[in-house]
């Protein structure tokens with residue numbers, strides 16, 4: 001800006017000086033020309049008066065007078081005969097001069113006594129001013145001056161004029177610089193943070209008001225953006241899913257902590273890094289590139305810890321143009337495991353059903369084909385009955401499990417359940433079975449109430465007690481205890497049976513897992529009893545564990561959460 005003001009002020013000064021210079025020259029020229037006209041006319045009158053004085057003298061003497069005049073003056077002196085013949089000329093030989101009768105100034109003088117004209121001289125070839133006077137002798141006296149005289153005067157005036165112009169220009173530039181510095185100084189020290197506090201030219205007020213308004217607007221927008229950023233971070237940092245926002249160059253704009261954890265990346269700020277640096281997965285980068293181009297992409301992968309991840313990529317469009325994509329990472333390990341266990345369960349169910357059905361079919365075929373001796377038919381019928389009973393028990397347990405699979409705590413009619421009474425009912429139901437097995441069953445403890453589904457809890461306690469009898473020895477004991485332990489309601493079922501090997505203990509709650517296969521089948525086990533117990537406990541927010549020493553017996557402990565008291 002400073003430079004521009006300086007430049008334009010200097011140009012202005014220069015142009016002004018040049019215009020002044022030209023105008024001065026033009027005016028000077030006009031003045032000098034007019035002065036020359038007046039001077040020539042005055043001299044002509046003087047010379048004419050002189051010639052009138054000496055008209056009685058001889059022609060030679062008159063010529064001498066004219067020669068003397070011609071020498072003493074810059075003007076050209078010409079004497080013309082009334083017939084136009086040039087008698088004398090101070091600059092040229094009259095013999096070589098043409099007739100001057102037709103010259104305008106001569107014609108004018110012959111008619112009115114005096115004449116004047118300005119033109120280019122045919123004799124001298126210069127722009128010339130002529131003035132002519134008719135003498136009493138009839139002759140015409142003509143005096144002329146060329147504009148060269150005027151130009152000479154002007155040329156003398158040019159150097160001082162140019163000097164003056166240079167001085168004026170220099171002074172103007174210096175003044176322009178000083179002025180610019182003074183004008184610009186307050187602008188340079190403007191406080192744009194607080195525009196209204198500036199004490200500067202009035203003309204700046206609208207601009208400063210606008211800057212103030214824009215400052216306020218920007219501050220509001222920054223505040224809105226900051227709040228949104230905080231909201232976004234609060235939401236994403238509490239998400240269990242990983243969320244990564246990428247720009248169109250696959251640079252990370254934001255990655256939440258779940259994304260970093262699930263992808264097994266180093267815990268640090270990944271903003272600005274390329275996706276390939278973050279995950280090293282080329283397939284993911286390719287899919288991300290495709291997503292940026294506008295398509296929805298997804299892929300499944302496993303992280304270093306073996307978790308199954310589902311990654312979905314969605315493009316982000318801003319005003320119709322692709323600007324990046326969003327990567328959502330979901331840990332589907334549980335779903336994956338559930339699907340796998342469902343598949344395994346189905347396979348196991350088929351297998352478990354097939355065994356008794358094959359037996360039933362075999363015995364029935366033998367009886368129907370008459371292959372069985374009449375004495376054996378009764379035994380075969382008993383076997384068919386036993387296998388059918390096993391089938392019924394199996395189907396019964398499968399139905400209970402599938403019902404539990406579909407149940408959620410919210411969908412169930414929870415009510416206060418008194419555990420001691422529940423355990424009493426169960427032990428009473430099993431007392432006969434226990435006696436048949438020569439096992440003594442006792443109940444101890446105190447009433448404890450939990451919130452739950454009575455039928456389901458009864459089922460779980462029944463399964464534990466039933467196992468404790470089934471896997472016991474003749475003359476053994478089963479002790480059921482109900483009470484509080486460390487502030488939590490709990491129920492323990494202890495037996496003096498064969499116990500469970502430590503390598504089997506982590507698996508006995510799995511569906512169809514049998515620690516002792518042959519014994520389980522002999523006692524009519526389905527392999528689903530403890531799975532049902534575990535499921536019931538999960539629904540009630542309780543935990544179940546086993547403490548067992550091989551050969552000494554097992555204790556199953558169900559512990560409810562304190563909130564369930």
Ligand code: ADP
Pocket residue numbers: 463467468469471495497498499500508513514515516517520521524525526527528529530531554
């Ligand atoms: P089952 O119908 O075969 O009894 P469960 O799921 O109830 O199936 O039990 C799984 C396995 O755990 C059983 O097959 C058995 O080997 C073992 N088990 C369960 N309870 C006891 C116990 N009280 N003592 C010894 N082993 C047990």
